[in-house]
Amino acid sequence: MGYNNWNAFQCDINEARVLQTANLMKSLGLQDVGYTHVNIDDCYAQKNRSANGHIVADPVKFPSGFNNLTSQLHSLGFKAGIYGDSGWFTCAGFPGSFANEARDIKTFQDWGFDYLKYDNCAIPYDNITRQNTLGKYERMADAINQLAKTSGKPPMIFSLCEWGWSQVWLWGKQFGQSWRTLGDIEPTWASLASIINFNSFITMATDFSGRNDMDMLQIGNGNMTIDEAKSHWTAWALMKSPLLIGTDLTKLSKDNLNILKNKEIIAIHQDPVVGTSISPFAWGVNPDWTSDPAHPAGYWSGPTQDGTVIMLLNTLDTPTDMSFNLTQSPWLRAGRQYKIRDLWAHTDNGTAVRSITAHQVPPHGVVALLLKDNGDEPAGTLPLCALWWQCTGQDGSRVPGS
Missing domain, CATH: 2.60.40.1180 (Golgi alpha-mannosidase II)
Incomplete structure (x- = not known):
């Protein structure tokens, strides 16, 4: 549970906006009910790597540097998330991590991040990868695990943004804690219904080992009615999808805020005993x-x-x-x-x-x-079976209609 800037701001992201969002999550009571991650999406870097091959944070957007930013987020009680890509470039054209997995995950850890959203744009040619999509994500998963061994720090949370084309729900939990199951969500009922429909056939993939990710929450975006927003959030929560708010919190209505803060449903989403989806x-x-x-x-x-x-x-x-x-x-x-x-x-x-x-x-x-x-149930409740199919007495008699 937490926040991701992409739905609301896309590339219009900077240090001040991230900190404003974190402070709003505290003041609006979102952190108190469980929204504990603040994740930065694409467009945070310079277009080119440094001379020694490292991703470089954009000094205009993040003038104090990521170490300072993540320290502030941690001091506010949040986990900090960053974005990467398994190809040559990110979806917005910034440096991807193909062939730089170990270097980049160490950079992200050194910057103080706890979570990595890992996308699937700008895929290298087959004669370079000699691998399928699963193998491309395995490269970063191996780098994360190796870094945990050498650094002694917990492995970074790994969120696979693969869009479902390679049936990621079948293999995603081998590598990460969540995996996207479809393309990008839109703030329309048609988009929500389509995502719910698709995910209804793969609910068995979600458990404590990993979760089907139905994409970021669109509560407060577009022209959804309050009933549609409530359906959106309820389905995502009860299907145990990650709950990442994608709204400009300065424009969030009271009704939408109340939807995001339903403690009774959040308790089911965060159930420590049962990890499966409805x-x-x-x-x-x-x-x-x-x-x-x-x-x-x-x-x-x-x-x-x-x-x-x-x-x-x-x-x-x-x-x-x-x-x-x-x-x-x-x-x-x-x-x-x-x-x-x-x-x-x-x-x-x-x-x-x-x-x-x-x-x-x-x-x-x-x-x-x-x-x-x-x-x-009360004695004498009739008919003798709520569902008549194969309802039979000990003497072989059948309930009428069975």
């Missing part, structure tokens, strides 16, 4: 297991240390009632009843038996619930 159990608009970038799955669930979390996502353009049978979720037991906690209203909403209906979920809106086991 996953769909029903699609709703489409048949189950249908890929549709405009209408991703609507019904999601997953375990937490405190119960089962449910996310209902209305992908339609109109208010919609959303209902489900409790035992459709693999994390809820038949024959039990559950206390309902609304994670956005922050209210206890009674007890669910057999099913739940959320009425008039707003267009592109979300409902997030935490269900806690509350014992056996």
